[in-house]
Amino acid sequence: MQDWFDLAKKMDSLVLEAAATAGLEDTFTADIRTADPRFGDLQANGALPYAKRNKANPRQIGQSIVDLLEKNEDLTSKVEITLSGPGFINFKFKADFLQDWLKTFSGSEQLKKAAAHLQENETVVVDYSSPNTAKQMHIGHLRSLIIGESICKLLAFCGAKVIRDNHIGDWGTAYGRLFYAYKRFLDEENLEANPLGELERLYKLGSKLATEDEEVVKESREELVKLQSEDPEAMALWEQVNGHSIDGIKRVYELFDISFDHYLGESFYRNMVEQVYKELEESGLGEESEGAWVVFHPEHKRYATQPFMYRKSDGASNYATTDLATMLYRAEHFKASSIIIETDFRQKDHFEQLELTTQKWFEKTGRTFPKFSHVFHGTIMGENGKAMASRTGEPVLLKDLIAESIERAEKIVREKNDEKIAKGQAALAEEEIVAAAKVIGTSSIRYAELSQNRTSDYVFAWDKLLSFEGNTAPYLLYAATRIKSIFRNFEAADLENLADKASNIETDEELALARKILGFVGVLQQTVETLRPHLLCTYLFELAGAYSSFYNANKVIVPEADIQSRRLMLCQRTLDVLETGLGLLGIPTLERM
C-alpha cells in the first residue's frame, strides 16, 4: 500500500508497463491527470496523441492497455477501469481502496514522511524578501515575503534542504545621502523607537537636500567614496545603520513569524567582485562597450543587443556584479542544487540575463550550474487600478497593514461572540478573542496573497481581504475549528485507531470528501513543481467545501459506533490535511473562533 501514496505516479507506472507489454513504442506517455468527477478520479489520455503519431485508432490503443490492466487483480480490486470517448482511460477508485488509503496515510507525520521523497537530496537556496535597508517595509514588499516563505515550507515538507537567504540591498548608492543626513539631523530617540522610520526619514531628508544644494551632493558622494574604500569611520557608521535597519526589518518578520537563516546582503559580496571581473574577462564572455564591461548573448533575440552590464564605466560594480558573485557563492559554499529568487516581475530581464551569463560562465570554468528559477509576482494594485498606495501617495507600511487587519478581525470576532452569548452558547474568553483576531488578521493577509496566481497583478481591497466568506482564510479556519469542536466531545483514547472500528464509507458526501483528501498529494506535487501556492489554496478551499457539505448532511456523533468511527476518521484525516496544507501557507489553526 505504501507505494500508493502518490496515486498519479503509481497509475503512470502501471499504464506505462501495460503499454510496453502491449507492444507500444517507448514514445508512449500515460499523460495521467485528475479527471472530471463524472468520469472518475484519474484519467490517462496518452492513447490519443500516440495513436495520432502512429496513425492508429486511439480506441484500439486504449483498449489494448485496458485489457492488460484488467488482468492485474490487485489493480482491479482497487480501481474501476473504463475506456470512453475517443480513447480516454478512466480510473475510479473503489470505496474499499479509499478506506485503505485513509487508514494507511493517517496523521500529518505520515503525510510528511510519505511526501519527503518528492524533493529528497535537493539543496535549495531561496532568496526572498530582500528589501533595501534604510527603508521601511511596505505593501510592495509583501508578496515576495509571503510567497517566498510558503515556497520554503513547501520545499522543506517535500524533503529538500532549504536555506533561507535574505539578500538585502545594503551596499547601494543611497548610503552617501543617508550618511550626510545621519551625521547632521539624527533623532536618537526616534532611532531607538522606530529605527527604520528614522533611517527612512534621514534618507529622504538627505535626498531632498541633495536636489536643492550642490554642496550636499558633493559631500554625499564623498561619504559614499569613503564607505566603498572601507574607511574605518564610515564602516563603523555603516555597521551601526545596518544593524538598526535589520532590527527594524526583523520586527516586521516577527509579525508574520518568519525568520531567515542568513542575511547575506550585497555588502557581503563586495570583495568577490574582482574575481567576477577577472573570470568573465578571461573566459571571453565579458567585453568593453561604451566604457563599461558587459555581456551580450548573440543567440538571444533581445540580449544580443541589450547588454548585461556588470561593471560601470567609472569602474564601480553594480547589482549584476554582486548577483553574479552571489550565484557563485550559493553554488560553491552552500552546494545548492537549486537556486530560487523571488522578486517583482519587473526584474525578469535582469534575472534572465543573470541566468544565461552564469550558465556560460560556469560552463567555461568547469563548474556545475544549479537549477535556477526566478519566481516572479505581479503588482498589488489599488482600487483605482494603479499600484497600491495610501491616501498621501506613500505606500502602506506593512506594520500598519497588519495592525489594521487584526483590528478589523477583532471587531468581527467580538460581534460573533456577542451572538454566541445571546444564543446561550459557550463564549470565548478575552484572551481567546485577542489570539483569534491575531491569527485571523495575519492569516487573511497571507491567504489573500497566496490564493492569487502570483504572476498576475491583483486588486487589493479591504473588504475582500477581510471578507469572511468564499475562498478566504477565515473560511478554512472555521472548517478546522468545527472539526476540533466535534473532537472536544471525546476523550483522546476514543479517537485512536478509528479506522479499525469504522464501517465502510458509503454516503455521497463521505465518498466525495474521501476522494478530495486523496487528491492532496497530486496538488502538493503540482504546487512544488510550478512554485505556485495558489494551487494548494484552491485545493484547500475545495477540501473545506467538501467537508462542510459532509458536515451538513452527515451527523458525526450518532448511536451506531461503526458509523461514528468512520465519520470521526474522516474528520481526523480532513483536519490532518487542512492543518498540513495551511501550515505550508504559514497559517496556524484555531481551537475556537
Add this chain to the structure above:
RNA sequence: GCGGUAGUAGCUCAGCUGGAUAGAGCAACGGAUUUCUAAUCCGUGGGUCGGGGGUUCAAGUCCCUCCUACCGUGCCA
C-alpha cells in the same frame, strides 16, 4: 521600435501546460436551523473566453495578426 505579463459571468478570480457539456466565490433570487460552532449548506439565473484568421480528431490553452492595460528595454536595484 523590440520584448514581457495580462484581457474568461455584473465584480474578484480558477482553469492542472492541447482533452470530454468553460468552473468557483461575491453580488441577485429561492430554500434548509429544537446546531456535533449557520463565519455553514442545498438550489436557480448569469459566457461571442478582447476581435479576426490559422493549425487538428480536439483550442480559453499553440501559431499569425490587430485592439486595450501595466511593465522592461546601457551606467538605480
